[in-house]
Amino acid sequence: MKIRVLGSGAGGGFPQWNCNCHNCHRLRHNQMKGQTRTQSSIAVSSDDKNWVLFNTSPDIRAQLESFPAIQPKEGVRDTGIKAIILIDSQIDHTTGMLMLREGEPLDVYCTEMVKQDLSTGFPVFKMLEDYCTVKHHPIPCDGSSFTIPGIEDLRFYSHALKSKAPPYSPHRHDPHEGDNVGVIIEQISSxxxxxxxxxxxxxxxxxxDAMQAVDCLMVDGTFWTDDEMCAQNISPKRAREIGHLPQSGPGGMIEVLNGVKQTRKILIHINNTNPILDEDSPQRKTLDDAGIEVAYDGMEINL
Incomplete structure (x- = not known):
């Protein structure tokens, strides 16, 4: 099984277009050791030919152009994308479907709650009805499995996570199972x-239980501290308030990952404010010492 990190940043990418925070300013002026990042998405395959996209970020066109394995190989129009799995209905995970409108119908796997959001509050599915169209395939919220026709040797298990739906969701203040899911991807043969x-x-x-049962983790690396955006006068909202477990502090992601043994650990979805983007920072050294990696655009994982 091969996993390609198409985008490793949080919403807005890095540097963010309108941001002059400590990280964004220094990266633009070559004052820190770091890498640009597009918005979060991965692609998964068991044969290097047929790929499943996990989320479609607004940066999808550039991400696909930088990844030859998924580009057209046969005929006038072709793609290695066989299906899309959406873990939620957030703008930075779904807008990219609009960039795929010139192709065949999109086979999209997501929960019923995500489908509702993308048919009402942010009606991407309806917008695409006059273009490629969308074929929706529901996925479970209870940890049970599903497979995707044409994707050989891979099985997927999805379970609900505690989360808020996006601000435009009709049930923003009434959380439902399926607003956000975590997914285990299994190569059946191995x-x-x-x-x-x-x-x-x-x-x-x-x-x-899921984290302890896998060979590799690719989990939330959005913020270093709970008050990260408050401290930088960017937003009054705290990390946990918007559904992200910070890395540092009691009960943070580092502590959690230290309790998971014999597993490769990778943080993804890194916000532009996070000090771990500076590869020479003490925060990055803390992760290195703990054996925790930071995803980057173009990273490939082979299992």
Whole structure:
């Protein structure tokens, strides 16, 4: 199984177009050791030919152009994308579908709650009815499995996470199971598994069970501290308030990952304010010492 990180940043990418925070300013002026990042998405395949996209960020066109394995190989119009799995209905995870409108119908796998949001509050599915159209395939919220026709040797398990729906969702203040999911991807022939959850606000028992049962973790690395955006006068909202478990502090992601043994650990969905983007920072050294990696655009994981 091969996992390609198409985008490793949080919403807005890095540097963010209108941001002059400590990180964005220094990266633009070559004053820090770091890498630009597009918005979060991965692609997964077991044969290097047929790929499943996890989320479609607004940066999808540039991401696909930088990844030859998924580009057209046969005929006038072609793509290696066979299906899309959406973990939620957030703008930075779904807008990219509009950039794929010139192709064949999109086979989209997501929960019923995500489908509702993308048919009402942010009606991407309806917008595409006059273009490629969308074929919706529901996925479970209870951890049970599903497969995708044409994607050989891969099985997927999805479970609900505690989260808020996006601000435009009709049930923004009435959370439902399926607003956000974590997914285990299993290669059937080898038994190798990866757990993907770029938006993780709470480590529920079933989440920890999933984390302990896989060979590789790709989990929420959005913020270093709970008050990160408050401290930088960017937003009054705290990390946990918007559904992201910070890395540092009691009960933070580092502490959680230290309790997971014999597993490769990778943080993804990194916000532009996070000090771990500076590869020479003490925060990055803390992760290095803990054996925790930071995803970057173009990163490939082979299991």
């Amino acid at each position: 038994g190798k598994k990866v757990y993907y959850s770029p938006g993780l606000g709470e480590i529920e028992p079933h989440v920890m």
